[in-house]
Amino acid sequence: MQLQDLLYGVAIKSLVGKPNQEVKALAFDSREVKAGTLFFAVKGTVVDGHQYIAQTVAAGAVVVICETMPAKVDSQVTYVEVESSSAALGMVASNFYGNPSAQLKLVGVTGTNGKTTIATLLYQLFRGLGYGVGLVSTVQNHINDTIVPATHTTPNPIALNQLLADMVDAGCEYCFMEVSSHAVVQHRIVGLTFTGGIFSNITHDHLDFHHTFDNYLKAKKEFFDGLPKNAFALTNADDKNGMVMLQNTKAHKKTYALKQMADFKAKIIENKFSGLHLNVDDMDVYFKMVGSFNAYNLLAAYATAILLEQDRLKVLTVLSSLHGAEGRFDYIVSKQGIIGIVDYAHTPDAVQNVLSTIANIRKGTEQVITVIGCGGDRDRTKRPVMAQTACDWSDKVILTSDNPRTEEPQAIIAEMEKGVSPTNQRKTLSITDRKEAIKTACHLAKPGDIILVAGKGHEKYQEIKGVRHHFDDKEVLNEQFNLIN
Numbered sequence: 210m211q212l213q214d215l216l217y218g219v220a221i222k223s224l225v226g227k228p229n230q231e232v233k234a235l236a237f238d239s240r241e242v243k244a245g246t247l248f249f250a251v252k253g254t255v256v257d258g259h260q261y262i263a264q265t266v267a268a269g270a271v272v273v274i275c276e277t278m279p280a281k282v283d284s285q286v287t288y289v290e291v292e293s294s295s296a297a298l299g300m301v302a303s304n305f306y307g308n309p310s311a312q313l314k315l316v317g318v319t320g321t322n323g324k325t326t327i328a329t330l331l332y333q334l335f336r337g338l339g340y341g342v343g344l345v346s347t348v349q350n351h352i353n354d355t356i357v358p359a360t361h362t363t364p365n366p367i368a369l370n371q372l373l374a375d376m377v378d379a380g381c382e383y384c385f386m387e388v389s390s391h392a393v394v395q396h397r398i399v400g401l402t403f404t405g406g407i408f409s410n411i412t413h414d415h416l417d418f419h420h421t422f423d424n425y426l427k428a429k430k431e432f433f434d435g436l437p438k439n440a441f442a443l444t445n446a447d448d449k450n451g452m453v454m455l456q457n458t459k460a461h462k463k464t465y466a467l468k469q470m471a472d473f474k475a476k477i478i479e480n481k482f483s484g485l486h487l488n489v490d491d492m493d494v495y496f497k498m499v500g501s502f503n504a505y506n507l508l509a510a511y512a513t514a515i516l517l518e519q520d521r522l523k524v525l526t527v528l529s530s531l532h533g534a535e536g537r538f539d540y541i542v543s544k545q546g547i548i549g550i551v552d553y554a555h556t557p558d559a560v561q562n563v564l565s566t567i568a569n570i571r572k573g574t575e576q577v578i579t580v581i582g583c584g585g586d587r588d589r590t591k592r593p594v595m596a597q598t599a600c601d602w603s604d605k606v607i608l609t610s611d612n613p614r615t616e617e618p619q620a621i622i623a624e625m626e627k628g629v630s631p632t633n634q635r636k637t638l639s640i641t642d643r644k645e646a647i648k649t650a651c652h653l654a655k656p657g658d659i660i661l662v663a664g665k666g667h668e669k670y671q672e673i674k675g676v677r678h679h680f681d682d683k684e685v686l687n688e689q690f691n692l693i694n
């Protein structure tokens with residue numbers, strides 16, 4: 210493709226070299242550059258991609274997009290100076306793949322918790338309604354029924370636009386995708402045309418990356434600020450910051466809520482282990498999903514389908530049969546009657562939601578045993594809070610490892626222990642080995658008791674010092690349940 214066409218929509222500060230070049234491939238990683246590549250020099254959190262410019266030219270790069278021109282330039286290469294290489298990457302990647310997002314009805318979901326659940330429900334719903342649909346999510350991506358493994362919640366612009374182009378080629382009409390706050394800040398969604406945006410909620414997470422809650426809020430809001438005026442912006446009016454998201458959007462403002470006045474309303478009639486009984490827009494419906502937080506997710510999916518002009522009855526019929534995403538309130542019962550729940554709760558709010566859901570629907574005599582850890586190389590301030598929340602809502606808590614990544618597991622657990630009050634210490638144990646921790650919970654449980662294994666949900670690995678070892682919470686629980694039966 211010609212460079213001039215690729216630069217459509219990119220704000221150029223200066224250009225050195227031929228204004229046109231034939232570009233065969235795009236890369237933001239020097240290690241992937243080959244002959245005919247356009248290389249983006251991106252300033253990252255670890256290194257500055259500008260230091261690899263000469264190396265990429267030697268490897269065959271024909272165009273370099275950068276924020277600072279290199280001191281020495283190669284006469285065969287075109288250098289384009291821009292304000293933000295990562296924003297240019299978003300725009301150029303869209304152009305390179307023929308702007309696939311504009312050929313789909315693309316709906317983005319943002320918020321601290323619930324993105325995967327809402328996007329997955331919408332994907333399953335629209336498949337159930339008979340459409341060609343794509344999904345971009347933390348658990349996995351989908352092109353109709355084909356699964357494409359996920360590396361991030363929101364992939365980088367090259368992978369993302371390639372995925373969207375494959376969806377267009379496969380005849381997809383809709384795509385539902387998660388928009389993480391990292392993706393907004395790193396411009397992974399620049400250049401995409403959205404038909405709608407959904408906000409779930411915002412609570413404590415990712416302060417390692419955003420530093421302040423206000424920056425985190427601004428990142429989420431930026432997604433709505435960028436929506437076009439013919440799109441819809443759907444927010445949770447019950448969330449303290451729900452209306453903030455819509456303050457500066459040009460899109461049609463719509464709300465959903467269980468408590469406040471809203472365009473789309475639902476009421477919880479019953480919340481049991483077998484599912485939710487809701488009144489949605491004056492219709493009584495039973496759903497298979499559990500927990501009041503899932504009433505929000507179901508309502509957000511319903512409202513989106515109505516905004517996308519789907520038939521109300523058909524929508525509720527399909528939604529009522531869905532289970533949502535893997536590893537979210539995923540539960541199994543042992544032959545002895547011990548209930549094991551695997552849930553991806555990895556923020557204080559999610560831990561509180563899942564445990565209060567259990568508290569609301571338990572009969573009262575059984576114990577709740579929580580096995581929980583916190584991820585390494587992630588927000589450290591949430592560690593004591595998650596441990597404290599787990600203790601406040603459980604009869605026994607086993608603190609353990611999640612994905613320690615490059616950190617020492619014991620050091621992470623020690624930070625969690627700081628949140629355990631003296632009165633809660635007697636019900637808390639620390640067991641670093643996650644398998645041992647789950648095993649111990651199973652041995653402590655009596656028939657009727659509930660074991661919550663929180664934090665890793667669908668994940669099939671445990672990342673320790675850069676290596677991903679096979680690990681599956683549900684598999685371990687199943688194994689233990691079979692052994693003790």
Ligand SMILES: CC(=O)N[C@H]1[C@@H](OP(=O)(O)OP(=O)(O)OC[C@H]2O[C@@H](n3ccc(=O)[nH]c3=O)[C@H](O)[C@@H]2O)O[C@H](CO)[C@@H](O)[C@@H]1O[C@H](C)C(=O)N[C@@H](C)C(=O)N[C@H](CCC(=O)O)C(=O)O
Nearest residue numbers: 237238239251253254255256258261361362363365389391
């Ligand atoms: C903190 C973060 O978001 N990091 C992402 C970021 O990497 P980075 O800024 O650290 O990059 P860097 O290593 O400093 O390198 C800077 C530049 O130099 C380039 N480089 C580097 C080395 C080299 O030899 N040659 C070279 O060209 C790199 O390709 C990059 O372009 O850009 C990379 C390329 O797109 C991402 O893979 C990487 O995601 C890392 C792996 C990650 O773990 N990200 C997580 C935190 C994340 O993005 N999570 C969110 C959501 C979480 C949620 O769901 O709540 C997500 O959307 O997944």
Ligand SMILES: Nc1ncnc2c1ncn2[C@@H]1O[C@H](COP(=O)(O)OP(=O)(O)OP(=O)(O)O)[C@@H](O)[C@H]1O
Nearest residue numbers: 321322323324325326347502537552553554559563
């Ligand atoms: N609407 C909601 N409100 C609060 N908590 C929720 C909600 N939906 C799900 N949760 C909790 O958050 C956990 C993660 O849910 P989900 O995977 O849908 O969120 P996510 O926003 O995609 O997370 P991530 O940022 O890691 O991609 C669930 O396992 C559950 O404990």
Ligand SMILES: N[C@H](CCC[C@H](N)C(=O)O)C(=O)O
Nearest residue numbers: 555583584587611612664665
């Ligand atoms: N998308 C989230 C997932 C956290 C899941 C948890 N298991 C962990 O590893 O911290 C993140 O990257 O922060």
Ligand SMILES: [Mg+2]
Nearest residue numbers: 324325347362
């Ligand atoms: Mg997700």
